[in-house]
Amino acid sequence: MQSSNPVLNRSSAFAPGHGQAYPGAAPYGQQQSPYGYGGSGMPPQQQYQGAPASSRPMTLDDVIVKTAITLGVVVASAAVAWYAIPTTFVGPAFLAGALVGFALAMVLSFSRKVNPVLVMLYAAAEGVFLGIGSKFIGSWVGNDVIVQAVLATMVTAGLTLATYKYFAIKVTPKFTKMVVIGTAGFAGVLLVNLLLSFFGISTGISGMGPMGLLFAAIGAGLAVFNLILDFDMIEQGVRQGAPQNEAWRAAFGLTVTLVWLYWNILRILAILRGGD
Numbered sequence: 001m002q003s004s005n006p007v008l009n010r011s012s013a014f015a016p017g018h019g020q021a022y023p024g025a026a027p028y029g030q031q032q033s034p035y036g037y038g039g040s041g042m043p044p045q046q047q048y049q050g051a052p053a054s055s056r057p058m059t060l061d062d063v064i065v066k067t068a069i070t071l072g073v074v075v076a077s078a079a080v081a082w083y084a085i086p087t088t089f090v091g092p093a094f095l096a097g098a099l100v101g102f103a104l105a106m107v108l109s110f111s112r113k114v115n116p117v118l119v120m121l122y123a124a125a126e127g128v129f130l131g132i133g134s135k136f137i138g139s140w141v142g143n144d145v146i147v148q149a150v151l152a153t154m155v156t157a158g159l160t161l162a163t164y165k166y167f168a169i170k171v172t173p174k175f176t177k178m179v180v181i182g183t184a185g186f187a188g189v190l191l192v193n194l195l196l197s198f199f200g201i202s203t204g205i206s207g208m209g210p211m212g213l214l215f216a217a218i219g220a221g222l223a224v225f226n227l228i229l230d231f232d233m234i235e236q237g238v239r240q241g242a243p244q245n246e247a248w249r250a251a252f253g254l255t256v257t258l259v260w261l262y263w264n265i266l267r268i269l270a271i272l273r274g275g276d
Contacts (some may be wrong), residue, residue, distance in 0.1 A: 002028075006265025021140045053266050060238055062247035066116075070123045070255045083133045089133055097129030105256060120251065126259050134260050137266060140208075149266035155264070156220075157258060160227045170195040171232040179225045186222055189215075216267040223261035 106121040108114060122239050134146050163169065193205045204211035234250045 016147055056244055057066045057241035058237055058244050058247045058250075062232070063234055063238075063250045064207055066247045066251035068255050070091055070119060070251045071258070072125040073120055073123035074130065074259065078122040078131030078134065079127075081128040081131030085128075085132065090136070094132040094136075095126055097125050097127075097132065101125035101129055101173045108249075114252065118247045119255075123255060126255070130259065130263065133263065134266065137270045141270045145266065145269050145273060149234055149269055151174060152265045152269070153258065153262040156224065156261060157227060160224050161231060163226055169228060169232075171229060176229060179222070179229055183222050184227060186215075186219060208267070213268065213271045214262065216264045216271065219264040220268065221260060223257055223264060226257045227261070229255075230257055 021073055081093065082096070104118055104125060107124060108118055111118075115205065134149075138146050189205065193203050196203060197206070205215045206212060230250070230253050235244060236248065
């Protein structure tokens, strides 16, 4: 199973159209994933037939608990970064959090078996990134914007889930492909922007001006679409009896998307308010 967020591909283990993805699961849909079967090179039913008979399938409760743990680590490390990192180390720590988080996300996204320890390390790195970034923005426009961004993120995620369930949104291969391509393109632009910044070239994409507002809005919109893909991935995984350990991958995918959503909403609110 893989997730669909800024740095990950959609799960092939949960992808429709591959017959019985897990032993004993009924086939569903006729959709085809453009990403094959993942790093193992073999169909999901072959990947999991060797699982211990005592292992139980993943449940929604498993995903909720592990997502809560992962987000808790993000919040805790953000608080530590906010209060404990000296001013002289703020810049390097912010950049290190972003780069380490990205590197761990790449490792986790291409791993056949998810490692909970790496998920926790990823959450800690992202917490450092968000803690320092939030403190910087709060010092510019006021710390109340942090609370507003958190609430806006929770409301947006809740409304997205409600819309997905109430309107029974069907995640088609075309929709998935469009979101993945759009997300990959957006991430590529951000990566190029980061590389240019090392040479003193500013494009305004990561700034607090009109260009920054535009890209923050695009990023938030893509995060919402990725949430829909993540919700669908989790629903299909539970329905098809994914192994219990896959709940960590689902939690990781949701954390990536929610972190991205929060950061873009925070930037939007800060830019619209401007410095006081």
